[in-house]
Amino acid sequence: MLDIQSIRAEFPILSQKVNGKPLVYFDNAATSQKPKVVLEAIASYYEEINANIHRGVHKLSQLATDAYEASRGKIQRHINAAHSHEVLFTSGTTHGVNLVANGFASLLKPGDEVMVSALEHHSNIVPWQMLCERTGAQLTVIPMNEKGELVMEGFDRLLSEKTKIIAVNHISNALGTINPIEEIIAKAHRFGAAVLIDGAQSAAHMKPDVQALDCDFYVFSGHKICGPTGTGILYGKEAWLNKLPPYQGGGEMIKEVTFEKTTYADLPHKFEAGTPNIAGGIVLGTAIDYLNSIGFEAIAAYENELLEYGTRRLLEIEGVKIYGTSEHKTSVISFNVEGIHPFDIGTIVDKLGIAVRTGHHCAQPIMRFFDIPGTIRASFAFYNTKEEIDALVEAVKKAKTMLS
Ligand code: PMP
Numbered sequence: 001m002l003d004i005q006s007i008r009a010e011f012p013i014l015s016q017k018v019n020g021k022p023l024v025y026f027d028n029a030a031t032s033q034k035p036k037v038v039l040e041a042i043a044s045y046y047e048e049i050n051a052n053i054h055r056g057v058h059k060l061s062q063l064a065t066d067a068y069e070a071s072r073g074k075i076q077r078h079i080n081a082a083h084s085h086e087v088l089f090t091s092g093t094t095h096g097v098n099l100v101a102n103g104f105a106s107l108l109k110p111g112d113e114v115m116v117s118a119l120e121h122h123s124n125i126v127p128w129q130m131l132c133e134r135t136g137a138q139l140t141v142i143p144m145n146e147k148g149e150l151v152m153e154g155f156d157r158l159l160s161e162k163t164k165i166i167a168v169n170h171i172s173n174a175l176g177t178i179n180p181i182e183e184i185i186a187k188a189h190r191f192g193a194a195v196l197i198d199g200a201q202s203a204a205h206m207k208p209d210v211q212a213l214d215c216d217f218y219v220f221s222g223h224k225i226c227g228p229t230g231t232g233i234l235y236g237k238e239a240w241l242n243k244l245p246p247y248q249g250g251g252e253m254i255k256e257v258t259f260e261k262t263t264y265a266d267l268p269h270k271f272e273a274g275t276p277n278i279a280g281g282i283v284l285g286t287a288i289d290y291l292n293s294i295g296f297e298a299i300a301a302y303e304n305e306l307l308e309y310g311t312r313r314l315l316e317i318e319g320v321k322i323y324g325t326s327e328h329k330t331s332v333i334s335f336n337v338e339g340i341h342p343f344d345i346g347t348i349v350d351k352l353g354i355a356v357r358t359g360h361h362c363a364q365p366i367m368r369f370f371d372i373p374g375t376i377r378a379s380f381a382f383y384n385t386k387e388e389i390d391a392l393v394e395a396v397k398k399a400k401t402m403l404s
Contacts, residue, residue: 019352028331029377032224035287037290038228038283053275053278064282075233080209080212085266086237090233092229093220096234101127107244112135115159115166137164146325149326152183177324180328203220204381228279230277246270252276303382304330307333332378354395
């Protein structure tokens with residue numbers, strides 16, 4: 001059992017009023033709020049050890065380097081990577097996907113295929129389209145059904161020796177569906193295809209075990225898991241990271257530079273050109289410690305309770321339709337009220353202090369599938385409560401009365 005009131009006390013932002021009403025923050029799939037330990041760790045980094053890393057012999061540089069590398073080790077243990085050099089710091093999921101897609105440009109040729117799914121966020125579609133444009137490879141798309149699930153027969157039909165890499169999300173940000181990534185990875189490997197898992201939405205709800213999953217790449221963002229913005233992780237299997245060319249050139253990523261030829265640094269530095277987000281990388285480790293101190297099982301169990309409660313309460317409102325009705329989903333409720341534009345509902349509930357997201361959630365193909373302009377998305381975190389869901393339900397009812 002989580003002590004929600006003490007947890008909420010750790011998040012200063014949650015106690016404020018918005019538009020004169022207590023803030024109800026239900027936009028957690030976009031970004032999570034930050035606990036005091038994270039805010040304090042950012043300040044103490046800058047107050048105590050701020051220095052550039054990996055290159056100074058002076059004390060502060062050593063302390064900052066040690067803290068940065070300790071955080072990498074912490075994240076390695078958290079995701080169960082075999083080596084710390086398989087854990088690369090990035091600026092977020094988008095950066096991680098682009099890094100891998102860019103690398104694959106050196107490996108693909110016309111006739112090869114790159115597979116994504118109908119449930120992807122734009123950042124796990126567009127980089128692969130750009131890769132296909134550069135190489136002449138073909139993009140294939142795993143279809144989805146009315147429940148917002150991947151159609152695995154469609155996947156089986158598409159998968160072949162031509163498939164070189166498959167990029168799918170672990171959890172859909174627009175619908176909350178948890179995808180059968182274990183099956184996708186196992187089948188892909190029979191055809192020699194690599195698999196990148198977009199863990200942007202899963203990292204907040206579950207602890208990925210990259211060795212058990214046997215995925216080739218796993219990417220996520222720090223800001224969705226109580227960490228700072230501009231942070232993220234790309235896990236890649238050592239063999240793949242050695243095979244891919246560097247993404248950006250610059251300081252840190254070289255062994256030796258001459259005007260005739262430059263040789264590249266070993267992993268992980270080969271992919272970490274320039275001065276990184278040092279404070280962010282260190283504090284991402286603090287955020288992960290914080291979540292582990294609460295426990296991912298307890299987090300998931302409580303969030304499922306919120307999901308069930310929220311689904312039941314919202315469906316009590318006549319005209320509410322929920323998109324994403326798989327039994328395998330996390331605490332995201334994407335819905336519309338019949339005859340009313342989602343944006344109008346979002347604007348009115350905001351006036352009542354409730355933060356939900358409205359629109360296409362960077363997943364336009366999903367909206368096109370359902371033939372809707374967008375949805376209202378309430379996404380719950382472990383610091384939300386059933387009382388807040390009641391407030392949302394009342395706000396939606398009020399909006400419906402006003403707009404009908
Ligand atoms: N993939 C998914 C499933 C997401 O939810 C998001 C963020 N909404 C991203 C990718 C992109 O993450 P970021 O903007 O942090 O790079």
